[in-house]
Amino acid sequence: MFTADSPIFQQLAAKITDDIVSGTYPEESAVPSATDFAVFYQMNPATASKGVNVLVDLGALYKKRGIGMFVATGARDLLLARRRDEFREQYLQPFLREAQVLHLSIDELHRMIDETKEDLT
Amino acid sequence: MTNAIELHNITRTFGRSTALDGVTVSIPDGSICGLLGRNGAGKTTIMSIIAGQDRPTSGRVEVLGERPFENEAVLSRISFVRDNQRYPDNYRLHHVLRIAPDFAPNWNADVANELVDGFRIPARTPIKKFSRGQLSSVAIVLGLASRAPVTLLDEPYLGLDITARAMFHDVLLRDYSERPRTVLLSTHLIEESEALFDRVVIVDQGRIRADVASDATGELAFTLSGTTDAVDELSANQPVLRVHAVTGLKSVTIEGQADDALLERAEQLGARVGVASLPDLVVAFGAGTPDSSRPTTPSISQPAAQKGVRA
């Protein structure tokens, strides 16, 4: 469920982010409470809270007093924007580093991207 | 943030052997803390002292603000079930369940019944004939259903099958959310239980080697692996905790964090630098020949209050 790569609370935040971005948690809908996440993923409740709070701090989740956590309007766009920022570091940098190791030219890379895009559609 | 448990410079000697040597550690209220380390490291002794069943040779121990030894008020709020618990002759399960509430004011029979059913603990068999797993199950029932503000679980997993372990985690987390408490859990199944902890304490040879929040464990040590020559050069003046080598290849765990100079050099030499996982850490801290001149790892303290968690 959780790997040793990064702190567990961050991994939970990433999971929730994925679910919001993919539409599993639509905007203005309720998300499970930190306690629910804790029991579901068999993790520490305080750590789960920390993970949820990452999204609260970003403005993607907000708390309705007495009811629970809700997805904020615009959360999806907000998170997508963040993902775009992280895209360079998470995907492009490793991509280009590996390309360097393999001695692939920029033109070859462009071609591979186009071909792979074709395959995916 | 108050501390549920505080140990100040605890030493415990048995005749000429030293089980605990200057142990200082604090467990915050409402924490689920993992107590990790090799067999014989001192984990059970620490728990025994916290539970008032043993007394330190020197040093101060406070649980919920008071010394636990022979202290009725505090003892009724502590639950400690050890891995080698013995029960009176002829006891069956119902005897245990019948008397436990008299010593645990917060006892919850529903939790007890749920666990008994889930673990399939036999009702008719005398406890002295129980298997290792069944004994652990009884211990967990006592430990969790007591809902004690300070719950100490010493190797609760012994003999439990994977279904039972998963159920134990479920009930622990659910009941903890229902009724928060401070939990100290010692185990060798580190990967399985790692996610449960918000705090981790690693003990080796009677000393505290690490005492940190669980998301700070990554800062405690790093791993370095590659060719023997490369690793030897890189680890030359570093505090090496553990060495793992075969012909030509070497992997070390080094205390602290890798600075930029080391990272650069490592890349040049083709060696890999990685974060030490919690299992890595426990192995590393349990590996060495004792270096009594080396100070214990300073603890990184837990920031701020924890939301909604009160014992």
Added chain:
Amino acid sequence: MKAIASTVKLHLNLREYTFVVPLSITGMVAAISVLISLIFMRSGSVPGSAEWIYGSQANPGILYALAGFLVYMGVASVATTFPFALSLGATRRAFVAGTLVWYAITAAYIAVILAVLAAIEVATGHWFAGFYIFDVNVLGAGDTGRLLTIVFLGVLSALTIGGVFGAAWIRFAARGPQLIAVGVVLTLAILTIVIVPEAAAVFAAFRLWWLAVAAGVVIVLAATGSWLLLRPAIVR
């Protein structure tokens, strides 16, 4: 106070143990007494005759059987229950006090049972057959007051003695009971040496209540001994 009550409850948790087993032992002894009486009858002794009564009443079997079991009960009550009590969260103080209270309850229970049985025995003309089981000398030969006192103090002594052996075992493992046994033998030896020259005078002045005092002393010493032994005890 609550802790003491909890310890008493802990000892009473094995209900059959406290209440049923003494009864079964009593029953067994009774059966054996009857058997012996039958043997007497077969060998010509006439039930109801003076020699019959004399012989039957002198039979101390009931006492020894119970005493043996009670000492064992005392040992077990500490040796097996103390570690469990500690792990449940009892204080050592409460345990020792609670155990003593339980001893007293058990002693009273057994005393009452035996008194009732003895009364029935006398009322039924010794079970309609002249069998002397409870109406015996060691139990006061019909005097209920004496029976109650003898049994209560006797049971309490046996239990506390067993208890202190149990405590010694907890504290010092196998060595403990051995040490106590040695201590007891030494004390008895010294007492005997002191008394023997005056033996005749002592016997002449002997009063039954001396036994009561002796029992009292034994009980207090044993209880205190248990407390001192358990106080610093840890269970590993």
